[in-house]
Amino acid sequence: MVNTALVTGGSGFFGQVLSKQLLKRGTHVRVLDLHCPGFSHPNLEFFKGTILDRIAVKQAVSGVNKVFHNAAQIPLAKDVDLFWSVNKDGTQIIADESAAAGVRKLIYTSSSAVFGVPKSNPVTENTKPNPGEDYGHAKLAGEIICKKAMERHGLDVAIVRPRTILGHGRLGTVHILFDWIERGLDIPVLAGGANRYQFVHADDLAWACVAASNSKGFATYNIGAAEFGTMRELLQAVIDHAGTGSRIKSIPMGPTAVAANLASVLGLSPLGPYHLLMYGRSMYFDISKAERELGFKPNYSNARMITDSYDWYQANKGSLSESAASHHKSPVKQRILALVPCLLRAIPG
Numbered sequence: 597m598v599n600t601a602l603v604t605g606g607s608g609f610f611g612q613v614l615s616k617q618l619l620k621r622g623t624h625v626r627v628l629d630l631h632c633p634g635f636s637h638p639n640l641e642f643f644k645g646t647i648l649d650r651i652a653v654k655q656a657v658s659g660v661n662k663v664f665h666n667a668a669q670i671p672l673a674k675d676v677d678l679f680w681s682v683n684k685d686g687t688q689i690i691a692d693e694s695a696a697a698g699v700r701k702l703i704y705t706s707s708s709a710v711f712g713v714p715k716s717n718p719v720t721e722n723t724k725p726n727p728g729e730d731y732g733h734a735k736l737a738g739e740i741i742c743k744k745a746m747e748r749h750g751l752d753v754a755i756v757r758p759r760t761i762l763g764h765g766r767l768g769t770v771h772i773l774f775d776w777i778e779r780g781l782d783i784p785v786l787a788g789g790a791n792r793y794q795f796v797h798a799d800d801l802a803w804a805c806v807a808a809s810n811s812k813g814f815a816t817y818n819i820g821a822a823e824f825g826t827m828r829e830l831l832q833a834v835i836d837h838a839g840t841g842s843r844i845k846s847i848p849m850g851p852t853a854v855a856a857n858l859a860s861v862l863g864l865s866p867l868g869p870y871h872l873l874m875y876g877r878s879m880y881f882d883i884s885k886a887e888r889e890l891g892f893k894p895n896y897s898n899a900r901m902i903t904d905s906y907d908w909y910q911a912n913k914g915s916l917s918e919s920a921a922s923h924h925k926s927p928v929k930q931r932i933l934a935l936v937p938c939l940l941r942a943i944p945g
Contacts, residue, residue, distance in 0.1 A: 786876025789828030
């Protein structure tokens with residue numbers, strides 16, 4: 597029997613990374629997306645469709661052993677209705693049709709946003725979710741749907757919660773940071789940047805998703821880098837690597853948050869509520885469960901993944917397109933944020 601996996605959102609940034617890893621392992625990969633993947637392979641097939649179309653999903657899961665559910669509306673979209681329709685209703689359809697088709701394993705890529713601003717760190721799989729905005733609430737609703745599918749229909753499920761994803765080709769809000777550093781502009785941190793912040797490289801996350809797909813029984817895994825530090829240390833690492841003269845400037849959290857939220861609501865900033873909620877706050881996972889049960893050993897530290905991502909940006913910036921299908925693969929229109937470096941010049945440091 598051919599080992600076949602369905603990857604929803606397989607044409608997005610992380611979906612393509614995951615699909616390539618599966619293909620390297622000899623898995624036949626079927627992608628369900630509205631856009632074609634950016635690469636071809638003899639064992640890759642493409643189903644054009646949305647996870648909100650039950651008929652398309654039913655066809656896509658037919659004959660599939662495993663479903664990797666990655667399709668989602670991310671914070672950059674800033675569309676509350678889509679957060680709920682795609683991240684909740686779409687997940688319901690995926691879970692229903694996976695169970696009906698006899699899929700052996702459903703791997704749901706959730707988000708650390710389900711925890712909002714944690715009361716304490718590190719966050720473990722036993723930490724009670726407490727989302728702080730609509731995106732996080734909708735992703736948590738997706739988790740609940742997957743758990744109910746396991747309880748009601750016996751669908752074997754693994755929930756994978758990644759920290760903020762980086763990697764070659766990851767743009768979105770990271771594009772703003774790389775653009776400013778390349779131009780030697782100053783970079784803001786909130787309240788000194790002493791908050792500890794963990795990322796995860798897309799390659800490491802894909803490895804964890806594949807490993808979770810080979811486990812039996814319901815489980816939840818928090819996935820992130822093993823080596824990380826503060827937000828200031830992260831930014832300083834890429835600044836030193838670039839050597840362009842950028843400096844880090846600290847700005848107060850309270851007034852900045854008020855101004856940033858207002859700009860977001862008025863459509864003047866690309867940042868969404870989740871970005872504004874987390875940039876100046878500590879958030880990191882205890883990954884010991886994934887290490888113990890999956891054999892997870894992340895290859896990338898925070899510093900390595902941010903500098904590697906910057907190098908990729910520099911090498912490929914001439915071919916970037918704002919019309920890319922995925923928000924994470926597209927440069928961001930900076931809008932009012934383009935004024936921030938000018939304002940930072942007035943701050944000593």
